[in-house]
Amino acid sequence: MLAVRGLTKSYGGRPPALRDVTLEVPEGVTGLLGPNGAGKSTLLQCVLGLLRGFSGEVEVLGVDARRRPRDARRLVGFMPEADAWIPSMTGVRAVAYLGRLGGLPRNEALRRAHDVLHHVGLGEAVYRDVVGYSTGMRQRFKLAQALVHDPALILLDEPTSGLDPAGRDEMLALIANLAKDHGKHVVWSSHVLPEVQRSAQQVVVLHQGQYRGTFRMEDLAPRPGLFLLEVEGLSPAFEVEAERRGVRLAARGGDEDSPRRAFTAQVEPSRSAEAAGVLLGTAAATGARVRRLEPVVEDLESVFHRLLEARGDRP
Amino acid sequence: MTVHARGYRPYAGLFGGPPAWWVILQANVEAVRATKAMRVLTVLLLIMACCVGLLLYAQIGLDEKLAGLSPKQAAPGALVESSRTALLLALRIYYTAATTVVSLLAILTGAGLVADDLRARALTLLMVRPIRAVDYALGKALVLPWILLTRAAAPGLVLWLLAGAWQQPGDTQAFWEATQNVPGAIGTYLLLCAGGYAGLTLLVSAGTSRRGVASALAAAVIFGGFVLRGIGLFRDGSAGELLRLTSLPTNVLAPIISPHWETMHDKRSQWLLDRLPDPSGAAIIAGGLFLLGFLRVWKRARSVEVSE
Numbered sequence: 353m354l355a356v357r358g359l360t361k362s363y364g365g366r367p368p369a370l371r372d373v374t375l376e377v378p379e380g381v382t383g384l385l386g387p388n389g390a391g392k393s394t395l396l397q398c399v400l401g402l403l404r405g406f407s408g409e410v411e412v413l414g415v416d417a418r419r420r421p422r423d424a425r426r427l428v429g430f431m432p433e434a435d436a437w438i439p440s441m442t443g444v445r446a447v448a449y450l451g452r453l454g455g456l457p458r459n460e461a462l463r464r465a466h467d468v469l470h471h472v473g474l475g476e477a478v479y480r481d482v483v484g485y486s487t488g489m490r491q492r493f494k495l496a497q498a499l500v501h502d503p504a505l506i507l508l509d510e511p512t513s514g515l516d517p518a519g520r521d522e523m524l525a526l527i528a529n530l531a532k533d534h535g536k537h538v539v540w541s542s543h544v545l546p547e548v549q550r551s552a553q554q555v556v557v558l559h560q561g562q563y564r565g566t567f568r569m570e571d572l573a574p575r576p577g578l579f580l581l582e583v584e585g586l587s588p589a590f591e592v593e594a595e596r597r598g599v600r601l602a603a604r605g606g607d608e609d610s611p612r613r614a615f616t617a618q619v620e621p622s623r624s625a626e627a628a629g630v631l632l633g634t635a636a637a638t639g640a641r642v643r644r645l646e647p648v649v650e651d652l653e654s655v656f657h658r659l660l661e662a663r664g665d666r667p
Numbered sequence: 668m669t670v671h672a673r674g675y676r677p678y679a680g681l682f683g684g685p686p687a688w689w690v691i692l693q694a695n696v697e698a699v700r701a702t703k704a705m706r707v708l709t710v711l712l713l714i715m716a717c718c719v720g721l722l723l724y725a726q727i728g729l730d731e732k733l734a735g736l737s738p739k740q741a742a743p744g745a746l747v748e749s750s751r752t753a754l755l756l757a758l759r760i761y762y763t764a765a766t767t768v769v770s771l772l773a774i775l776t777g778a779g780l781v782a783d784d785l786r787a788r789a790l791t792l793l794m795v796r797p798i799r800a801v802d803y804a805l806g807k808a809l810v811l812p813w814i815l816l817t818r819a820a821a822p823g824l825v826l827w828l829l830a831g832a833w834q835q836p837g838d839t840q841a842f843w844e845a846t847q848n849v850p851g852a853i854g855t856y857l858l859l860c861a862g863g864y865a866g867l868t869l870l871v872s873a874g875t876s877r878r879g880v881a882s883a884l885a886a887a888v889i890f891g892g893f894v895l896r897g898i899g900l901f902r903d904g905s906a907g908e909l910l911r912l913t914s915l916p917t918n919v920l921a922p923i924i925s926p927h928w929e930t931m932h933d934k935r936s937q938w939l940l941d942r943l944p945d946p947s948g949a950a951i952i953a954g955g956l957f958l959l960g961f962l963r964v965w966k967r968a969r970s971v972e973v974s975e
Contacts, residue, residue, distance in 0.1 A: 434791070456682065
């Protein structure tokens, strides 16, 4: 879907922003991770054909982004991190304008502008000036303008930046929907690892201008002896009984008076196989009901650090 | 348009359409037209064109009266020269007003053409489309000339045609011959005006993301030029000639003013006529400003960053 071979880019006398980067981004939702200065933005600029003076090859859906940058851009939608809008235009006019620049005929651009703004939840605000939009609405506007020309590949730069928790959930749902229901390929540059872990199928890690590896989410390994547990009808006896049976419980936040509570349950790694039986037995003995019990898997953060440490450095 | 459920749909149609610079030009002209400043200035120009038209009509009629002639009695060609002088005066008044309006337009609206895009980071949204930096620069560079063409060119030509229509039946041909340089003078005015003002606004606008600063810079160049020209009027030699070229409004008005002053034989008019900017110098300044402004915007668009 996106292939980069031997990509090197330097700015003046500074160390190269990208050093001989060779990677392939598969289809689906891919997280592009790396600390500040890792080269993520430079890579995005190369993919969009906005940078000159780099060596190597960048291929976007089979199109050479270096030799045919405009053809490559036609296939790509980009949502920048920073606040961006078109001055003195309503939402629908701005998106239609950008759609026309993407090559859509006038009427089709206007129609699609309405459609994508509706899709991202701005249906009621299409005729308002973008300057008057809230932060959340502007994030949605930026996503809409990235979608208007129906690109096959969507590049997102920190799409949840500045959003409240509910807004973040909605944005993550929109991104997941694009990949799942509309077959879009998404490359998502982010620092927020839990969000990427939740939505991406794989991550690509860059550090100090170098490619550090690709990791598939399905390969996240269970952490031995650790379980996520949700229980209803809890009594103080449950925790005492669990302790007696060799299970250490740590509450995962939430209200103590809530009828349903979540814990991280830990047993000796050697007893992982029997942990489920022990926990269910504890619940049965104390009258509690287990609503969720699953092994805790390795989180993306630890994978990320492992990939960075593979060459002896940390962010 | 058929009613359909809103939501994301794949696009199966063709890509293409007009060139990107044309789309950018259209969008920006629409945006400028919608501004309050533009509406007010357009109404002012319209009123001015009507007033100057009435003045021209009255002047031609008055000349006939002063000559003691009714239109039917006048000898062929007798009033052509006075009509020509009246037309040149009317054009001078109208284009002086138009140039003031264009100067205000450049300060109030033109200065924001690129500065507003920089403030809104619109370039990040624009340049990730399949367009070139030159499309953006060209689209922006043509906004002011386009507005000038529709607001300033047409009234001048209409005045010329009306003056011809108001001639006595036998004088029309002689009037066209006597005023055959008028369309050329209007064309030269438009070229100088378009190049000079578009270049100036692009240059100041692409240098800052604050419209107020760009407006102040544009105003400083326009009004500062007046002052420098004033100093240049009283200096001889090449220094004086150079100073007299610093006033953009006077430079662009020279093709309209000089034919009128040539018809006036008083000392003051002749003195001023001698000190009008050299046409080739004015053209070099307008062309240079346009080129500099265009290159500045092109460079800005070329160096766009996708993140901060």
